Structure formats: C-alpha cells, structure tokens
Amino acid sequence: MSKLPPKSTSRSVRAFLRSDVGRVRQVNEDRCAVSGSDGSPTNWSGELAADAGWALLADGMGGHVAGEIAAALAIEVLRPLMPYIRTVKDVQRAVNLADEAIFMAMRMRPELHGMGTTIAGAVTGQGVTLTFNAGDSRVYAIDRGVLRQTSTDDKTRSGALMQCLGGYAEPVPIHVHTQWIDLEQDILLCSDGVTDLLSDVRIAEVLAEPPGDPAEAIVSAALAAGGHDNTSVIFLKRRNTDVTRGFLRYS
Numbered sequence: 001m002s003k004l005p006p007k008s009t010s011r012s013v014r015a016f017l018r019s020d021v022g023r024v025r026q027v028n029e030d031r032c033a034v035s036g037s038d039g040s041p042t043n044w045s046g047e048l049a050a051d052a053g054w055a056l057l058a059d060g061m062g063g064h065v066a067g068e069i070a071a072a073l074a075i076e077v078l079r080p081l082m083p084y085i086r087t088v089k090d091v092q093r094a095v096n097l098a099d100e101a102i103f104m105a106m107r108m109r110p111e112l113h114g115m116g117t118t119i120a121g122a123v124t125g126q127g128v129t130l131t132f133n134a135g136d137s138r139v140y141a142i143d144r145g146v147l148r149q150t151s152t153d154d155k156t157r158s159g160a161l162m163q164c165l166g167g168y169a170e171p172v173p174i175h176v177h178t179q180w181i182d183l184e185q186d187i188l189l190c191s192d193g194v195t196d197l198l199s200d201v202r203i204a205e206v207l208a209e210p211p212g213d214p215a216e217a218i219v220s221a222a223l224a225a226g227g228h229d230n231t232s233v234i235f236l237k238r239r240n241t242d243v244t245r246g247f248l249r250y251s
Contacts, residue, residue, distance in 0.1 A: 116167025
C-alpha cells in the first residue's frame, strides 16, 4: 500500500514519559525524548501534534564504556530528523545516520570505543503511527486493553544483543524493524529494565488499573519487582479529534 485515503477521524496524542535509574545502577544510561519536550527529560507529560508527533527511547548498553553517551548521541542525531520521517526508508536512513555518528565519536575519542545503544521510536501521522526499533528496547500496541508487541528483540536466547547502534569494532548496516499501527491503538515504548522484570501480562494488568500516569505506574511496578536496571517508559495515548490525513504513507 503506497498511499492513504484523503480523510479520516484521527486522534491527538497525550504522551507520558518516565525514566528512572533503578535500585542498583549508579548511572541512568537510558535517554528519552518526545516532540513536545526539551532535551532528554526523565519525567514529562503533555500533548503531541497529531500529524507529526514523535517519541524516542534509547537504552545505553550497560557494562559498556559510555553507554549513556551513545544513547544521548543517538537522541541528538535523531531528534531533528523525526519531524520529517514519513516512510520506512526515512527511518532506515535516520537510524543509520545515528549509528554513523556514534562510530565517528568513537574514532575521535578512543576512550569511548565499544559504546552502544538500542533505539525504539514512534512517529504519529494523521491516522497511523510508524513504530521502529533496533536492539531489545520494545514497542507495544495496545488495543482495548490487549497488549501486542510490534518490535523485534535483537538478542540471542542467552540474552546477548545481536544488533545495536555502535557497540562493535566496525560499523555494519543497521536493519531497523518497523511496523505500522492504526489510529485506534495506544503505543508503549520501554527499555529492558521493564520487560526483564514484568511479563506482558503484568504490564497489561498495570495499565488496566485506575487512570493516572501509565508511564509512572509501569516504572513503579518494575522498581517494586527489583529495579535492577535503568527503567524507562513512554506511553502514547490517543484522543479523539477530527482531522484531515497528512502525507504519512506506507513504504
């Protein structure tokens, strides 16, 4: 499918963001950003533009040199590109540019050699959302309380990452996993500090609890379950609004 019908009933988007260092780590190597925020906030909520909102979550690789720097650099490179992403090819180009920037930083500063990060993101169009990931940070679509993972975990059965931005001696092309989500579904992005401790069933249970800040609720549940890693969540919740569809398209 290459184009969308000219009109649809879309929804504005309410974003909830929460990032916590956890109960064990000394440094938070996660970095998050949404289109309505400045910098890389750890606690934020607000409205996103329905036709060009976006969210990013990067999990710097724990145990590697400067994982937080790799995550911050990925967000820095992707932030100005996100408003212009309309196709899967746009996503591939943007994420590979972020990967190249991390390797360039490692070449300029040898002490950063080996730093790496995952990435997960979402771009909201008028009628659809394009989600993507590389690494093991996850994206879920939520439809009437049913949680469905749309991302792909780039890891072996033993838990070793098979793909990330940076993290290796030499750059290799990043294959970004992408998925189109229709306008009726909420979107959840989270680091493995959540999914290593909370099953999909438990996450759904937390989200089914009385209304509040869903990102805060999930982070609190992960901390209560041990909080052995940095824990970050971005939740995008739809709100009804009549709009004309833009030019976000399938590719």
